[in-house]
Amino acid sequence: MAGGSKLRARGVIVGVLLAVLTVLTACAGPSQYYEGTGLHDITTAEVAGGWENVEGTRVVLRENGTALLEKLDGQDFDFDEGWRLSGTGTWQLRDDEGGQVVRLSLTAGTRAERRPLATTTDASPPESPSTYAWTFYVDRDQHDELKLFFFYGDPDIGNTYVMTRATTTAPPSK
Known part of the structure; x- marks a missing residue:
């Protein structure tokens, strides 16, 4: 019987350790520890231009570092607030x-x-x-085309807000 008690005690200890590890890693979603795409060869000229997504967001990144935004949602938990912003701003490509x-x-x-x-x-x-x-991560899709993305909503889910090259050249309205 003494051997059974030791085995049961070890089982309890292992169970407690697993429960603690589960709690400690429960909030470690994909975006919380995302380290980037690994791309380091993109130029400002490649990123400049019009970008859009399926939700009607449009962004124009001008080579002079200025930007026009239309209906751009917040990232991370700010997305859940439901606002979309339009206006002007600045941008820069950072490595x-x-x-x-x-x-x-x-x-x-x-x-x-x-x-x-x-x-x-x-x-x-x-x-x-x-x-x-x-902060948009810079990546390439399966056709080697650039895309920009950020994470939105609950970080445990890992939803990505993806911007691709605009199909039209008209700038967003002011």
Whole structure:
């Protein structure tokens, strides 16, 4: 019987350790420890131009470091607030250890609107920041085309907000 008690005690200890590890890693979603795409050879000229996503967001990154934004959602948990920002700002391509990123800052907002949500009937403008900064990771798709993305919502889920080259050349409205 003494051997059975020791075995049971070890089983309890292992179970407790597994439970502790589960709790410690429960909030370690993909975006929290994402280190980048590993790309280090992209030029500013390659990133400059028009970008869009399927939600109607449009961004123009000019080679002189200025930017036009239309209906750009917040990243990470800010996305859950439901606002979309339009206006002007600045951008720069930076080379971080894990890969290149685009830092985009809204410096003069012209409009804030609510993202269409199935669960709300409130059409009033959402409470939104007057300035905001995004960090887009720079990557290439399966066709070697550039794409920009950031994580949004709950970091445990790892949702990505992807921007691809704009199919039209018209700048976003002001």
